[in-house]
Amino acid sequence: xxxxxxxxxxxxxxxxxxxxxxxxxxxxxxxxxxxxxxxxxxxxxxxxxxxxxxxxxxxxxxxxxxxxxxxxxxxxxxxxxxxxxxxxxxxxxxxxxxxxxxxxxxxxxxxxxxxxxxxxxxxxxxxxxxxxxxxxxxxxxxxxxxxxxxxxxxxxxxxxxxxxxxxxxxxxxxxxxxxxxxxxxxxxxxxxxxxxxxxxxxxxxxxxxxxxxxxxxxxxxxxxxxxxxxxxxxxxxxxxxxxxxxxxxxxxxxxxxxxxxxxxxxxxxxxxxxxxxxxxxxxxxxxxxxxxxxxxxxxxxxxxxxxxxxxxxxxxxxxxxxxxxxxxxxxxxxxxxxxxxxxxxxxxxxxxxxxxxxxxxxxxxxxxxxxxxxxxxxxxxxxxxxxxxxxxxxxxxxxxxxxxxxxxxxxxxxxxxxxxxxxxxxxxxxxxxxxxxxxxxxxxxxxxxxxxxxxxxxxxxxxxxxxxxxxxxxxxxxxxxxxxxxxxxxxxxxxxxxxxxxxxxxxxxxxxxxxxxxxxxxxxxxxxxxxxxxxxxxxxxxxxxxxx
Amino acid sequence: xxxxxxxxxxxxxxxxxxxxxxxxxxxxxxxxxxxxxxxxxxxxxxxxxxxxxxxxxxxxxxxxxxxxxxxxxxxxxxxxxxxxxxxxxxxxxxxxxxxxxxxxxxxxxxxxxxxxxxxxxxxxxxxxxxxxxxxxxxxxxxxxxxxxxxxxxxxxxxxxxxxxxxxxxxxxxxxxxxxxxxxxxxxxxxxxxxxxxxxxxxxxxxxxxxxxxxxxxxxxxxxxxxxxxxxxxxxxxxxxxxxxxxxxxxxxxxxxxxxxxxxxxxxxxxxxxxxxxxxxxxxxxxxxxxxxxxxxxxxxxxxxxxxxxxxxxxxxxxxxxxxx
Numbered sequence: 001x002x003x004x005x006x007x008x009x010x011x012x013x014x015x016x017x018x019x020x021x022x023x024x025x026x027x028x029x030x031x032x033x034x035x036x037x038x039x040x041x042x043x044x045x046x047x048x049x050x051x052x053x054x055x056x057x058x059x060x061x062x063x064x065x066x067x068x069x070x071x072x073x074x075x076x077x078x079x080x081x082x083x084x085x086x087x088x089x090x091x092x093x094x095x096x097x098x099x100x101x102x103x104x105x106x107x108x109x110x111x112x113x114x115x116x117x118x119x120x121x122x123x124x125x126x127x128x129x130x131x132x133x134x135x136x137x138x139x140x141x142x143x144x145x146x147x148x149x150x151x152x153x154x155x156x157x158x159x160x161x162x163x164x165x166x167x168x169x170x171x172x173x174x175x176x177x178x179x180x181x182x183x184x185x186x187x188x189x190x191x192x193x194x195x196x197x198x199x200x201x202x203x204x205x206x207x208x209x210x211x212x213x214x215x216x217x218x219x220x221x222x223x224x225x226x227x228x229x230x231x232x233x234x235x236x237x238x239x240x241x242x243x244x245x246x247x248x249x250x251x252x253x254x255x256x257x258x259x260x261x262x263x264x265x266x267x268x269x270x271x272x273x274x275x276x277x278x279x280x281x282x283x284x285x286x287x288x289x290x291x292x293x294x295x296x297x298x299x300x301x302x303x304x305x306x307x308x309x310x311x312x313x314x315x316x317x318x319x320x321x322x323x324x325x326x327x328x329x330x331x332x333x334x335x336x337x338x339x340x341x342x343x344x345x346x347x348x349x350x351x352x353x354x355x356x357x358x359x360x361x362x363x364x365x366x367x368x369x370x371x372x373x374x375x376x377x378x379x380x381x382x383x384x385x386x387x388x389x390x391x392x393x394x395x396x397x398x399x400x401x402x403x404x405x406x407x408x409x410x411x412x413x414x415x416x417x418x419x420x421x422x423x424x425x426x427x428x429x430x431x432x433x434x435x436x437x438x439x440x441x442x443x444x445x446x447x448x449x450x451x452x453x454x455x456x457x458x459x460x461x462x463x464x465x466x467x468x469x470x471x472x473x474x475x476x477x478x479x480x481x482x483x484x485x486x487x488x489x490x491x492x493x494x495x496x497x498x499x500x501x502x503x504x505x506x507x508x509x510x511x512x513x514x515x516x517x518x519x520x521x522x523x524x525x526x527x528x529x530x531x532x533x534x535x536x537x538x539x540x541x542x543x544x545x546x547x548x
Numbered sequence: 549x550x551x552x553x554x555x556x557x558x559x560x561x562x563x564x565x566x567x568x569x570x571x572x573x574x575x576x577x578x579x580x581x582x583x584x585x586x587x588x589x590x591x592x593x594x595x596x597x598x599x600x601x602x603x604x605x606x607x608x609x610x611x612x613x614x615x616x617x618x619x620x621x622x623x624x625x626x627x628x629x630x631x632x633x634x635x636x637x638x639x640x641x642x643x644x645x646x647x648x649x650x651x652x653x654x655x656x657x658x659x660x661x662x663x664x665x666x667x668x669x670x671x672x673x674x675x676x677x678x679x680x681x682x683x684x685x686x687x688x689x690x691x692x693x694x695x696x697x698x699x700x701x702x703x704x705x706x707x708x709x710x711x712x713x714x715x716x717x718x719x720x721x722x723x724x725x726x727x728x729x730x731x732x733x734x735x736x737x738x739x740x741x742x743x744x745x746x747x748x749x750x751x752x753x754x755x756x757x758x759x760x761x762x763x764x765x766x767x768x769x770x771x772x773x774x775x776x777x778x779x780x781x782x783x784x785x786x787x788x789x790x791x792x793x794x795x796x797x798x799x800x801x802x803x804x805x806x807x808x809x810x811x812x813x814x815x816x817x818x819x820x821x822x823x824x825x826x827x828x829x830x831x832x833x834x835x836x837x838x839x840x841x842x843x844x845x846x847x848x849x850x851x852x853x854x855x856x857x858x859x860x861x862x863x864x865x866x867x868x869x870x871x872x
Contacts, residue, residue, distance in 0.1 A: 032721055042633045130600045184604065187634045204724075208643035209822025211720035231720045235820040236830070239699075240715055244820075247707050247714040419580020419835050544721045 025548040029218075031227040031536030032544045033517065036241045036250035040209065040234040045192040046171035047124050047131035052254075056528025057232060060214060061197035062171035063222075065098055065117070068164070072441040072525060073339045075481055077163040083222065084112065084172055084198070093158035096166055100149040104221045106174050107202045114145035119175035128183040133169035140165065160479050161442055168441070172198065200225040200532035210234060215548070216532075226519065226535040228548045242512070245270065251514040254527050257391075258324055264512050274326070275509040275522045276336045281393055281436040282501040283384065283400065284461045288428045290383075297431070299382060306499045308358035310348045312407050313400055319505045322396045330506040332492040333437075333446050337524035340443045340475075340485050346493040347503075356407060366408050373408040381410035382431035387421040393434045396504060426460050433460065434504075441525050443488055447472045450500055463500035516540035556859070560852040567848040571841040572618055575832075576611055582631035582835045583607075605631065618838075627845075628838030632831065637838040641824060641846060647717055648823040650735075651742055651812060656804060658747025659754055664790075664797065666751065667758020671793070672785050674763055682755070690752035698745040698818035705741060713738050715820035742819040746812060750804060757800055761793035768792075795866055802858030805851055 041054040046062050049055050066088070069079035077088070085098040104112045121143035124131045139162075142154045153166045174196045181189050194203060200222070201214040212232040216225040233250060235241040242260035244250040248269065256264075256272070264270040285300035299305055315329040328336075331345045359365075364373040364380050373380035386397045394415060401411040416424065425433035437458075439445040448454050451472055452464035471494055475487035511522060518535040536545055583601045602608050606617070621628055627637040666686060670679045689697075706714035713719065717738050718731075726734055765771060766789050774788045813825035828843035830836075 034721060048634070127600055128604070130604065188629060188636075190635075192634060207718075207720070207822075208640075209647070209827070210716055210718065213720065213724065233716065233720050233820075234822075235715060236826065237817045237820070240702075240818055240820050243702060243707060244714050247710070249714050417580075417833060419578070419833075423579040547721055547725055 025228065025546045028538070029224070029228055030538070030541060030545050030548060032229040032231060032547060033227045033252060033531065033534065033536065034231045034233060034250045034544065035252045035254075035531070036233045036235050036244050037254065038234075038236060038238060038241055041212070043187065043192040044203065045186070045195050046173065047129055047133070048187050048192055050132050052527075053232075055526055056254075056531075057212060057214075058171065059199070059526055059529040060201040060230065060532055061195065061199045061203065062173070063199050064167050064171050065100075066163075066167040067529070068168055068441060068525070070521075070523070071339060072337050072523075074164040074168075074442045075160040075339075075479075075484065080163065080167065083167075084117075085167070088163075091152070094155045096153045096155075096163060097146075098151050098153070098166075100151065101221055102149055104198065106176075106196050106198050107217060108174075108177075108196050110174065110176050110196075111148075112172065112174075112198055113148045114151040115148075116172055116175045117151040118143045118145045119179065120170050120173045123173055123178065123183070123186075124170050126183050129186055136165055136169045159477060160484065161444065161476075164442060174198075201230060220532075225532040227531075230531065245512050251517060252531075253512045254509070256510045256512045258326055258510075261326075261510055261512070269515055270512055271515050273511045273513055273520060273522060275511060275527065276524050277438075277507045277509050278335045278337055278440070278524050279436055279438045280330045280333065280335055280506040281390075281396075281434065281504045282333070283397075283432055283434050283504060284425075284501040285432055285463075285499075286428050286430060286460075287462045287464070287500075290429050290431060293428050298378065299380065300431070302362050303498050304358050304362045305364070307348060307497075308355040308362070309404070309409075310496075310499050310502050311351045311358070312355035312409075313403055313502055313504075314350050315502070315504060316350065318396045318399050321399060322392050323505055323507060326508045326510050327505045328508070330503045332496050332503060333450055333501075334443070334488075334492055335439055335506050338439065338441065338443055340488040342485070342489055345489050345496070347496045348499065352407065359407065364408075371408060372410055379410065380408060381412065383412045383414055384432045384434060385414045385416050385421055385424055385430040386434040387418050388415045389418055390434075390436065392505070392507075393436070397434055400502075400504075428460070428462065435460075435501075444476050446488075446491070446495075447476065450495060459500075461500055465494070465498050465500075468494050468498070516542070516545075552863070556852075556856050560849065560856070563852055564845050564848050567844050568618075568622060568841050569615075571844045572615060572837070575835065575837045575840055576614070578835065580835050581607060582837065605629065618841075627842040630831075630836055630839045632834045632836040632839070637836075637842045640827065640839050641842050644822055644824045644827050645846070647821060648812060648825065650739065651746065651815070651821060651823055652805065654739055654743040655746035655750065655812075656801075658743055659750030659804065660797075660801070662747065662751035663754025664758050664794075666755035667797075668762055668785060668790055668793075670755070670759040671762020671766055671789070672781070674766075679759075683759075686752040686755040688752075689748055690756070692749070694745060694749050695814040695818055697749065698742070698815055701741050701745055702818060712741055715818075717822055742815045742821050745818075746815050754797065754800065754804075758793065758797055761796045762789060765789045765793040791865075795862065798858050798861045798865060800858075801861070802851075802855035805854035 037053045039051055039053045041051070041057055043049060043054060044058050044061060046058045049058050063083045065083060065085040066080040067083050068074070069081060071079060073079040084100055084104065086101045088096055088098045091097050100112070100114060106112060121137070121140065123129055124133055124137055139156050139159065140153055141156050144152045146152055155162055177191060177196045181191060186192060193206065200220040201216055204213040204215045206212045211234065214230040214232070216228045218224050233244065235244055238257050239260065241253055242256060242263060245253045246263050261272060264272065285297070285306055287297050287300060289295040289297050319327045319329055331343060331347050334341055359373060363375045366372065367374055384397055386393050388394070397413050401413055404411050414430070421433070424430045425435065437449055449458045450463055451459065451469050452466070453469070455462050455464065468491060471487065471491035475484055475491050478484035478487050513520065516537045518537050520534050521530050523529055581602065583598045606614065618628065630637045630640045633640045666682055670682050673679050702714060705712045717735065719734050723731060723734055771784060771789050774784045812823055813829050815821060816823045816826040824843055824846070828840060831839040831843065
């Protein structure tokens with residue numbers, strides 16, 4: 001049998017050749033972190049980034065003027081950490097003056113100046129670029145370079161999050177590289193995949209569909225990065241990604257599925273780090289009749305019915321069943337990392353007796369004894385659309401269906417692929433949709449989803465409550481932190497009292513990581529932003545740490 | 549022969565045009581669009597921003613206008629823009645195509661080497677214990693879902709024994725530091741599990757076809773005549789029986805390519821193999837119109853080529869077709 005012998009020989013050679021790697025790091029600064037990620041970026045240019053992985057990687061390539069503090073406070077500039085801006089001051093209520101770090105350079109050696117900051121603002125505001133953060137900068141009227149190291153931001157009106165808006169949404173861009181590129185073509189220009197940055201890392205190679213290799217910039221102005229190299233591997237299947245971690249081929253997986261966590265329990269090499277999430281999932285009611293969208297919804301127009309449904313669902317049990325210890329029931333459209341979060345906010349309890357009573361009050365009872373509530377000849381039945389990409393939402397929808405069945409309510413679950421699900425939810429052709437939102441650190445993101453100003457935008461169910469609108473606006477405009485916090489609580493309690501949705505669960509992210517990684521901290525809003533400061537313990541270097 | 553090739557070429561162009569049109573129409577009538585998926589997590593993407601994106605890429609124009617522009621671009625060899633990757637669709641496909649071809653070719657080699665070997669062995673010993681055992685093995689392999697086989701091989705050889713890598717087409721960390729030979733070795737090592745998974749399932753089917761063909765041929769007079777001339781069993785099987793029994797298997801060679809391409813999607817997912825199948829499926833869910841139609845056209849071209857090659861081989865191997 002000549003072939004198998006030849007094959008064995010070939011494979012043995014391949015094996016030996018593949019194993020014969022020379023170690024290239026001989027200094028005291030080594031360390032390679034392999035991050036495994038479910039998605040691959042489509043761009044690395046910050047104004048174009050939209051997805052988690054794009055933001056995480058561009059966080060390592062570019063810097064902001066200042067970084068938000070660990071408490072994610074958006075209204076107190078004192079809690080922010082200087083980054084590209086060494087200091088700042090309010091000239092008056094409408095003007096912030098930033099002094100930039102002197103002698104900071106782009107990775108190609110060009111100095112970073114105030115002109116770059118003014119140019120960055122222009123890019124983010126350009127409709128042809130269509131940056132995700134464009135509308136967040138609406139109230140900034142101009143950004144002007146006073147001299148090489150001083151830049152002034154001017155606002156149309158004073159408000160508590162002026163500083164946050166000035167520094168959080170924009171990462172400073174290289175004017176000298178981007179100015180000549182037509183704005184309309186920026187997203188498809190090769191530079192969007194290979195930009196010149198100023199952050200702790202720079203791109204060494206990008207093998208499409210496989211990995212991005214980042215090497216540390218030892219001269220980074222905020223200090224030498226912890227690891228010398230970060231390799232981002234793209235593994236679309238969550239189970240395959242977890243396998244890579246378990247097999248020792250990766251060091252960090254941002255969000256592990258509950259099913260995969262058991263594979264690293266008791267591991268000598270791996271551990272889990274829990275991170276509170278800014279995401280929450282909810283079953284939103286459609287306030288329009290799907291059959292005639294000019295009319296109110298025949299069931300959900302009633303506040304009493306919506307309250308009853310919220311009280312009829314045992315969300316604690318659902319979170320336990322679906323997420324285990326990796327989730328909790330949100331106290332409204334607010335997540336724990338937000339500075340306004342408070343567990344004592346008034347919310348509707350799980351109370352099936354009260355739910356039945358409310359349904360009776362609203363005229364829903366089982367008149368024909370078929371086990372289903374009815375009113376004026378209409379049975380209490382509604383369609384709930386769920387995206388097929390979310391296992392948690394699909395599994396919990398089935399439990400909701402069963403819990404509501406016990407009250408005589410029929411829920412027809414329709415799983416849909418994401419584009420179809422979005423189209424139906426957005427156009428109001430389903431009775432209810434199982435959605436999820438990821439907030440940014442500003443509580444104003446509540447207004448973007450649940451105020452009447454958001455109808456036509458993210459408020460797909462077209463929920464409108466003028467009192468809620470007024471309370472949210474008041475909270476947003478309040479300067480005093482404690483008064484603002486109280487105003488937010490009042491607004492959330494009012495939303496809970498007239499619920500636009502059933503607040504189902506907020507996940508706690510379980511990140512899997514190698515034990516040799518030290519100084520690990522993960523920010524809830526941007527998990528990639530701190531990786532540059534992690535260390536690889538020299539005492540626990542493994543082979544790949546010495547390959548830089 | 550020239551007429552045969554010209555006819556086949558015309559057929560290929562027609563098929564590819566039809567595939568391009570059908571995928572364009574199907575994707576356009578499907579709900580959702582390339583930009584709506586960005587709202588899945590309900591972040592801060594506003595409807596106004598999405599409308600702006602649609603205008604920027606001409607998706608707000610009437611369907612017939614979009615179709616005409618699409619055909620005009622195709623005629624110029626331009627597949628369009630990938631909305632998801634923000635670059636020419638061809639670049640997205642081009643980056644994955646070599647991996648897909650490499651995987652398909654090696655899997656085909658495994659498929660036909662093992663499949664023909666098993667089929668010949670079974671055909672040479674019909675109804676023996678060996679034949680029964682190999683039948684059970686090949687039917688079992690054929691019945692196993694390909695993704696399950698992949699996961700099992702992964703768990704055994706990558707996680708359990710740690711002999712082979714758990715996924716990817718190369719070692720992302722060590723690859724830049726390897727010599728040329730080392731890089732070749734690294735690619736081969738990463739290719740083993742996905743190619744064996746894909747090839748084994750195909751081999752099971754090929755073995756069934758080959759066994760049936762061998763049984764058909766081995767009973768014929770010319771084989772009996774060869775034996776009567778005192779030729780060895782090996783010479784009878786290889787030189788006389790197998791050459792004739794290969795004809796039906798050559799036909800399924802052309803059909804194997806589309807099966808391999810569809811099976812590759814699952815294998816690419818399990819082994820994180822950066823190929824075209826996974827790109828095509830992801831692009832469908834992202835409504836990345838031009839990547840979907842590009843991959844569909846390319847797959848059609850590969851299938852047409854596969855069929856052309858098998859027809860040509862048939863033409864070469866079987867003298868009767870040449871006379872016709």
